[in-house]
Amino acid sequence: MDKIIEKKHWLKRKKFTVIAAAIAVSFVIYQVAFADHSSKYKVDKEKIAISEVSYDAFQDYISVTGTVEPIKTVMLAAIEGGRIEEIFIEESNAVKKGDIIMKLGNPSLILEISNNEAQVTRSINELQMTKLNMQTNMMDVRSRSLDLELTLIDKTRNFNINKKLYNDKLISKIDFEKSKEDYTANVEKMKIVKERQKNDSIFYNLQIKALGKSIERMENNLDMVRKRVDNLLVKAPCDGELAQLAPEVGQVISYGAPIGKVNVLDSYKLRLDIDEHYISRINKNIKGECLFSGKYYKGNIKKIYTEVSDGKFHVDLIFTKDVPRDIRIGQTSRIKLELGKPEKRTLLPRGAFYQKTGGRWVYVVDKTGSFATKRAIELGRYNPKYYEVLSGLEAGEQVITSGYDIFGEAEKLILN
Numbered sequence: 001m002d003k004i005i006e007k008k009h010w011l012k013r014k015k016f017t018v019i020a021a022a023i024a025v026s027f028v029i030y031q032v033a034f035a036d037h038s039s040k041y042k043v044d045k046e047k048i049a050i051s052e053v054s055y056d057a058f059q060d061y062i063s064v065t066g067t068v069e070p071i072k073t074v075m076l077a078a079i080e081g082g083r084i085e086e087i088f089i090e091e092s093n094a095v096k097k098g099d100i101i102m103k104l105g106n107p108s109l110i111l112e113i114s115n116n117e118a119q120v121t122r123s124i125n126e127l128q129m130t131k132l133n134m135q136t137n138m139m140d141v142r143s144r145s146l147d148l149e150l151t152l153i154d155k156t157r158n159f160n161i162n163k164k165l166y167n168d169k170l171i172s173k174i175d176f177e178k179s180k181e182d183y184t185a186n187v188e189k190m191k192i193v194k195e196r197q198k199n200d201s202i203f204y205n206l207q208i209k210a211l212g213k214s215i216e217r218m219e220n221n222l223d224m225v226r227k228r229v230d231n232l233l234v235k236a237p238c239d240g241e242l243a244q245l246a247p248e249v250g251q252v253i254s255y256g257a258p259i260g261k262v263n264v265l266d267s268y269k270l271r272l273d274i275d276e277h278y279i280s281r282i283n284k285n286i287k288g289e290c291l292f293s294g295k296y297y298k299g300n301i302k303k304i305y306t307e308v309s310d311g312k313f314h315v316d317l318i319f320t321k322d323v324p325r326d327i328r329i330g331q332t333s334r335i336k337l338e339l340g341k342p343e344k345r346t347l348l349p350r351g352a353f354y355q356k357t358g359g360r361w362v363y364v365v366d367k368t369g370s371f372a373t374k375r376a377i378e379l380g381r382y383n384p385k386y387y388e389v390l391s392g393l394e395a396g397e398q399v400i401t402s403g404y405d406i407f408g409e410a411e412k413l414i415l416n
């Protein structure tokens with residue numbers, strides 16, 4: 001009889017255990033060596049923005065806001081202090097050069113001017129009298145000189161006659177000597193008078209010229225004193241529009257105090273606020289383009305204010321050709337400033353991702369579209385639409401450009 005041999009089940013169990021252990025070891029090895037251990041985050045595709053990297057012309061420009069201002073502003077200040085008695089032209093009205101804007105009252109100034117005027121007038125009268133006295137003295141000297149000349153003529157004639165009579169022995173020697181002495185004395189007197197008349201004439205002429213100049217200066221001073229009264233009338237310094245007229249009737253204005261300003265409306269300019277990041281790239285004559293009433297107008301930067309305030313600096317842009325019609329002070333417009341010529345570059349559309357990464361890395365979508373992984377990149381210049389890609393991306397690749405805050409530190413995004 002055949003003997004039934006009992007099967008050894010423990011051998012089968014041992015074999016199964018060995019196989020299971022081998023599979024477990026293999027799985028562990030695979031997980032360690034090949035499996036993806038990166039942190040993951042599941043994302044709904046509908047809730048993110050995905051943009052395509054392109055290779056196209058990079059327009060090197062910035063878009064800033066400009067405010068319309070008058071081409072020139074002339075400040076109004078009080079030349080004389082006083083109390084405002086009347087305002088003739090209100091703010092926002094057109095003015096012509098010389099128009100009286102307001103009238104100031106200053107009784108103490110009027111009294112001071114009257115006293116000065118009287119003093120100057122008195123001084124001028126005194127100088128005029130001095131000048132008249134000098135001229136009178138000169139005429140007296142001239143008259144005495146004429147009298148002396150007549151006397152000398154008479155003495156000369158008498159001397160010549162006595163000389164002839166003496167030679168003919170018709171008169172005594174004493175009479176002849178006396179006539180000779182009178183003649184000689186008058187000749188010497190005439191020399192002295194002529195010399196004095198010459199010196200007096202030079203002195204008087206110099207004095208009269210000096211007095212004339214003094215009188216002229218005083219008359220000019222008197223005119224200036226009188227003009228101080230005119231300064232109590234505040235007048236428009238130029239044609240334009242009266243703006244920012246702050247004072248009210250009855251208010252006391254001190255000397256030199258600002259009163260308002262006149263906007264010259266021959267043309268207009270745009271005051272631009274630019275981020276300090278661009279301060280080294282902004283130069284005079286950079287071209288700009290702005291939009292008013294659906295039409296584009298061109299201009300150039302003419303003045304740069306390099307002082308930075310709240311992270312911004314200012315520039316003035318002047319219209320180069322046409323000025324927009326119906327333009328108004330205070331209007332705003334977006335201006336496109338060209339910082340360089342267009343160049344072919346790899347471009348990445350701008351997005352909120354930059355706030356998180358600073359442009360150092362992005363999530364690049366796989367070709368399958370099922371996931372996105374973090375990748376280091378380098379960005380260069382940027383304009384309102386695109387970043388210039390220096391490295392890390394190629395044209396045609398897809399990049400998540402919306403905000404990254406919700407992704408945390410995930411290395412990989414699973415796109416659903």
